[in-house]
Structure formats: C-alpha cells, structure tokens
Amino acid sequence: MQRPIRLSMLATAAVLFLLAGCHHTPQSKPLSQLTPVEMQGHEVFQAHCAVCHHPNSETKLVGPGLLGLFQKPYLPSGAPANDARVRSTILHGKDVMPPFGNVLNDQQMNDLLAYLHTV
Ligand code: HEC
Known part of the structure; x- marks a missing residue:
C-alpha cells in the first residue's frame, strides 16, 4: 500500500520539476502581439x-x-542585462559589431530597445 503513494509523489515532483523548467525557458513575444512601438x-x-x-x-x-x-x-558577454548596457553596445559597437550612434535616431533607438524586450 506504500507504492502507489510514492509513485504519485514522484509524479508530482516530476510535474513540478517540468513546470519550474518551463518557467526559466526564455519565450519571445509573438510578432502578432507586438505593440505599434515594438x-x-x-x-x-x-x-x-x-x-x-x-x-x-x-x-x-x-x-x-x-x-x-x-x-x-547577463548579456552574452557577461555584462548585466540592462537597458544602459545594451544601449551603449548599440551606440558604440563591440568588436566586429559596428556602432550605430550615427545611424539610428533617438526614436529608432527607443523603439529598438522596446522590441529587444520582447525577444
Ligand atoms: C556586423 C554584424 C553585427 C551587426 C550588424 C550587429 N551586431 Fe550585435 N553583435 C555582433 C557581434 C560579433 C557581437 C559580439 C561582440 C562581442 O562581445 O565580442 C554582438 C553583440 C551584441 C549584443 C550583446 C552585447 C553583450 O554585451 O554581450 C547585443 C545586445 C547586440 N549585439 C545587439 C545588436 C543590435 C540591437 C544590433 C542592431 C542595431 C546589432 N547588434 C547589430 C555583431 C553584429
């Protein structure tokens, strides 16, 4: 009479483990749900x-x-993942990545940041 109980506990643990795993998997917002700015x-x-x-x-x-x-x-480089860091990378470039400071205006930069929060 012990076994069924143990099995159900195992099953519950497995489900909780899977749910916890899903929670950490990054999920992009579908394009169809983006706001006009995004x-x-x-x-x-x-x-x-x-x-x-x-x-x-x-x-x-x-x-x-x-x-x-x-x-x-963290960003791929290990820097903290925040707006300031990402904005600075885009403005100034990084190694092979070219700088976009003279390419994007403020509005394009802000829109881009909003979009990057959805990926
Ligand atoms: C010519 C190719 C190229 C283009 C165009 C480019 N990137 Fe990159 N990007 C790279 C490379 C290569 C790296 C890795 C740099 C490194 O850490 O050595 C990178 C790194 C990054 C990172 C991670 C920075 C970090 O600290 O880990 C972000 C965020 C990023 N790019 C965003 C963008 C955005 C947004 C654009 C468009 C405005 C863009 N990139 C355009 C090549 C490019």
Whole structure:
C-alpha cells in the first residue's frame, strides 16, 4: 500500500520539476502581439541587426542569438542585462559589431530597445 503513494509523489515532483523548467525557458513575444512601438523596433532590427543576430534563437549568426536577452541576468558577454548596457553596445559597437550612434535616431533607438524586450 506504500507504492502507489510514492509513485504519485514522484509524479508530482516530476510535474513540478517540468513546470519550474518551463518557467526559466526564455519565450519571445509573438510578432502578432507586438505593440505599434515594438513593431517599429522590429523593423529597425530587421533593417540593421538581423544580418548578424537571430532574435528568436540563442544560436550564433555573426553575433550571439538574442533570444531572452532581457529575461536573463547577463548579456552574452557577461555584462548585466540592462537597458544602459545594451544601449551603449548599440551606440558604440563591440568588436566586429559596428556602432550605430550615427545611424539610428533617438526614436529608432527607443523603439529598438522596446522590441529587444520582447525577444
Ligand atoms: C556586423 C554584424 C553585427 C551587426 C550588424 C550587429 N551586431 Fe550585435 N553583435 C555582433 C557581434 C560579433 C557581437 C559580439 C561582440 C562581442 O562581445 O565580442 C554582438 C553583440 C551584441 C549584443 C550583446 C552585447 C553583450 O554585451 O554581450 C547585443 C545586445 C547586440 N549585439 C545587439 C545588436 C543590435 C540591437 C544590433 C542592431 C542595431 C546589432 N547588434 C547589430 C555583431 C553584429
């Protein structure tokens, strides 16, 4: 009479483990659910960033995949994942990544940041 109880406890533990796992998997917001501002940021991304970065995957293209960029504590480089760091990377570039300070205006930059929060 002990075994069924142990099994159900194991099953419960397995379910909890799976749920906890799902919670940590980064999930992009579907394009169809983007706000107008996020959609404009998506267009900026397509025009200037998509050639080197997958937005919805962690797989490297030229630069690292950006899936879950702001859902994780650290950027691929190990720097803290916050707006200031990401903005600065985009403004000034990083190694092979070119600087966009003279390419994007403030609005495009803000839209892009809003979009990056959805990947
Ligand atoms: C020519 C290719 C190229 C383009 C275009 C490019 N990137 Fe990058 N990006 C890279 C590379 C390479 C790295 C890795 C740099 C390193 O850490 O050595 C990188 C790194 C990053 C990082 C991570 C920084 C960190 O600290 O880990 C972010 C975020 C990023 N890019 C966003 C963007 C955005 C947004 C755009 C468009 C405005 C963009 N990139 C355009 C190549 C590119």
